[in-house]
Amino acid sequence: MSLVDGPSCEVVLSGAIAKRLQQEIISDQEKLNHSPLLVGFLSNGDPAARMYADWTAKTCANNGFQFQLREVDREELEDRLVEANRDENVDGIIVYYPVFGNRQDQYLQQIVDVSKDVEGLSHTYIFNLYQNIRFLDGEKLQKSVLPCTPLAVIKVLEYLQIYNSILPYGNRLFGHTVTVINRSEVVGRPLAALLANDGATVYSVDITDVQIFSRGEGIRKRRHEVTEAEDMTLESCLPLSDVVISGVPGESFKVPTRHIKSGACCINFSSEKNFPPDIKEKASIYVPAIGKVTIVILLRNLLVSAMHFNPHPKGY
């Protein structure tokens, strides 16, 4: 036995993936006769939210989009959102959550008009996501907006050719087994649903249990269904999975490398490093972060909304 080549893992950085998506956006942008305006509302002192806002501003500037950051007291936010909904110069609205950090935030999400909801948090969009309804219209011209981070993960998987374009659109993950660690309403659960709707068998793992999201044997069902995997744990899901996606906040959590299938594709969407360094000894592909892709997806959602809902604002 000779160890000649060292680890054979391909580390793919989100910058490269973002770049290709940016090119797609630029070509779409040329079809629109104005530079879309994104308005961001910041109502908390969270430094992470401010960083995300600064990053949004920078990416907008670099890609020919307009961005305005509006810092408002959280008690005023509702009225200011209604105002922005009515302003035809505003193409998209983003709110930096948490605002109240409780159920009131879900109420605020529904204030943003569907036509300007570039985060895909409106009930219409969320309903379509879980129901596997991909378009807003019967003619299938207008795509239903998907939340940025889950869609970013999908775009990463497309870039990595885990999505197989030989298969028909909507079934391109058929044959893949994916573990998603995190089942938050914002990322983990919608992501598991999206992957299962595209044909994968998904183990959705959180601290309390494991659920299976799947369209059944031969992906015969129109949309995914969820079953409890009573006797499964993270450790028993990992050896079965050719894709492992983790987004656990906090420094202490690490995916146990020894349980990962040799040659798995591993993607981290947490701001912390969920995979330990020895992941490179085991994985075929490792994506350490996806932040740059997420922000490009935000711009893509903005463009998609502007093209459909606001192609010729009167203010111009």
Add this chain to the structure above:
Amino acid sequence: MSLVDGPSCEVVLSGAIAKRLQQEIISDQEKLNHSPLLVGFLSNGDPAARMYADWTAKTCANNGFQFQLREVDREELEDRLVEANRDENVDGIIVYYPVFGNRQDQYLQQIVDVSKDVEGLSHTYIFNLYQNIRFLDGEKLQKSVLPCTPLAVIKVLEYLQIYNSILPYGNRLFGHTVTVINRSEVVGRPLAALLANDGATVYSVDITDVQIFSRGEGIRKRRHEVTEAEDMTLESCLPLSDVVISGVPGESFKVPTRHIKSGACCINFSSEKNFPPDIKEKASIYVPAIGKVTIVILLRNLLVSAMHFNPHPKGY
């Protein structure tokens, strides 16, 4: 539970795959200043061999290659091969086996000169295949010729995007588990070796046992190694495999669909149908035959040899 869309299996016919490879050949062919001559030797009354010869003739004609079929008594074959080796107008030689149907056929395979061996049966080529040596020269200009049917399967897997071009050349099957049913010296064993050399874990199944061909955890080894899988059977390999490749001669053998992993990619290289019709209820991709690809590979091998060994034959 609603069954809306019916089976979601994509049936891919070898004609479509062959067509794309043909286009690659045509563009290579333009670099050569003569039309390569393939000589086929037929020394048996086997109707399958004659059919293959007729098919070769037709494909050569359609693609601008020259083909001559020489029917010779098997006792004369050795001398006629030596003659063809010396004839600079001959770019490639194919012998329709079986001739004697015993060890003497292996002797005849070594008579064909390496420079004209378009079937990749010379010891040099076979050695390179098992040793994972991909070029004949240090500068990596001249590819080592691979036997037609195993290479055809590889080209099918590339077409199906099972080979992931995000990964470096030589590691593009890393993460895949493949079952190959048939371990003949002509197809099954070299195929298992090629797949494992490209990073796959391969269960090589024949009637007597199961062997694992693999470059080890993290594909650290330079070439595959073979271990006996003492307690494994076809039935226990199938649920672990995302690709199942079968080439068992005879009508009676059928791969047991119920053991195949949902969403597996299934490829048949037998002239019989090794997969039963219900495979379409289970597989994501099913390739029922690869014959048309094999014959294009033969022409590709002919072209590769002609370009390297005989670019300017004096007879022209």
